[in-house]
Amino acid sequence: MHYPHLAARGAIAGLLSQSLESFLGFFGDPLAPLAQAMELDPDLAExxxxxxxxxxxxxxxxxxxxxxxxxxxxRRSAAGTRLSLHLDALERWCGGDWRGAARAVEDINLQFPHDVLALLVGHFLDYYVGDARTQLVRTERAIAQWDPQRPGWHAVLGMYAFGLEENARYREAERFGRMAVEVEPRNAWAQHAVAHVLEMQGRPRDGIAWMESNPHWQADSGLSPHNWWHLALFHMALGDLERIVALYDGPITDGVEPRPLPLHDASSMLWRLRLRGQPLGDRWNELADRWAPYADEQWSAFNDWHALMAFVGAGRGDLVERKLRAQADAQARGDYRTGLADAGHAVCRAIVAHGNDDHRRVVELLRPIRGQTHRMGGSVAQRDLVELTLMDSARRSGQRMLADALEAERHNAMQWRAAA
Structure with a gap:
């Protein structure tokens, strides 16, 4: 399949299209054909x-x-407006200006609506900065100008489905997500978009059936650990903790490269099990060791939050101090444009307080920023862990009226989403 906006021709064009197709659907290894193309032309700008x-x-x-x-x-060989705009956006992101990069990519989307690469990276920038509205309208604009015969149709459908879900338009999201998987069963992002719908609507049995019905996402996909995490969430809703632990020890972590995205899933799952009082053995220590190379990283509040869950869970005060020090240094320089000042620092301090059994402090930190956690990035389902932590600490600190109110609010929201 050739993507017509690519300027390269011949064998290189085929390799770039193969790489892009893999990247769009989260299947296979997109870097392998790309490496072959770069062997043929190391300076190729595309x-x-x-x-x-x-x-x-x-x-x-x-x-x-x-x-x-x-x-x-x-930069030395790029020709044409489109590639120059891509490079402008990349330079912004490399410099730490995540939101500026998202706006720069939106300019590409407006000028080149069929540039599916720009659509995908804009989609993920919106995810990283927590801008669900723009995440939806990007693909809403594009889908109006796309047709099923144009390459990348399944990817556009999958992105649209996820944007709809993050904006609580669940029926439409499920329809477009299922449509995307029907067009391309290997599209792990579309599979995942439907999983989000079923999670948000409290439909765990439907979720398990959906995830088990399609084997394509379960292997040969960079998103595989995250989709196994979604399957584990459905089992958690049914109280099947043994199955969750088996999934954690298996496809969520076993043999998975220790990079932030899969480590998010591991931290989140162990913290949820911690809140339920599940014995976890040495898993926290193993996870803290995987996160340790990122203790001094100054890049993303969302990464910090998940690293700190592992460090706190393992009782690794040395790593906690390093991470908090890195945050303080970044704040002093005015860095962390992805939510640290808005909510991220409070969430991270709350995790530390929870580890110290200082549950009143957890409540003090989390109550004021409940409406701001989207600024850290991530999905509604991922950030739900902040609410679960607040509910746990409200109950543990003896604030019964608050705990009851939070639980009633959660129940009512689930009832509304199930009917949406």
Missing amino acids: ARVLRAWMLMTAGDASLVPMAREDVAVA
Whole structure:
């Protein structure tokens, strides 16, 4: 399948299209054909831009220098407005201006509505900065100008489904997500969008059936650990803690590269089990060791939050102090444009307080920022862990009226979402 907006021709064009198709659907290894293309032409701007976006969307600060190098090489040979705009957006993101990068990509979307790469990276920038509205309207604009015969149709449908879900338009989200998987069963992002709908509507049995009905996402997909995490959430709703622990020890963590995105899933799952009082053995220590290389990272409040859950769970005060010190340094420089000042720092301090059994402090920190946690990025389902932590601490600190109110609010919200 050739993506017509790619300027490269011949064998290189085929390799770039193969790489892009894999990237769009989260299946296979998008870097393998890209590496072959770069062997044929190491200075090819399109290949460098594509790899830089792959590196940046991984959410890992250690990959930023390589992305910067790709941008620098691409600048020397990039021709045309479209590639120049991509490089402008990449430079913003590499420099820590996440929201500026998101706006720069939106300019590409407006000028080149069929540039599916720009649509995808804009979609993920919106996810990282917690801008659900823009995440939806990006794909809403594009889908109006797309047709099923154009390459990338399944990816546009999957992105649209996730944007709809994050904006609580659940029926439409489920319809478009299922449509995307019907078009391309390997599209793990579309599979995941429907899983979000079923999670938010409290339909765990439907969720298990949906995830088990399609084997394509379960292997040969960079999103596989996250989709196993979704399956575990459905089992958690049914109280099947043994199955959750088996999934954690298996596909959520076993053999998974210790990078921030899969580590998010591991931290989140163990913290949820912690809140339920599940014995976890040495799992916290193993996870803290995986997060340890990121203790001094200054890149994302969402990463910090998940790293701190592991460090607190393992009782690793040394790593906790390093992470909090890194945050303080970043704040002093005015960095962390992805939610640290708005909510991230409070959430991180609340995790530390929870580890110290200072539950009144947890409540003091989390109550004022409940409406701001989206600024950390991530999905509604991921950030729900903040609410679960607040509810746990309200109950443990003896604030019964607050705890009852939070639980009633949660029940009412689930009833509304189930009917939406």
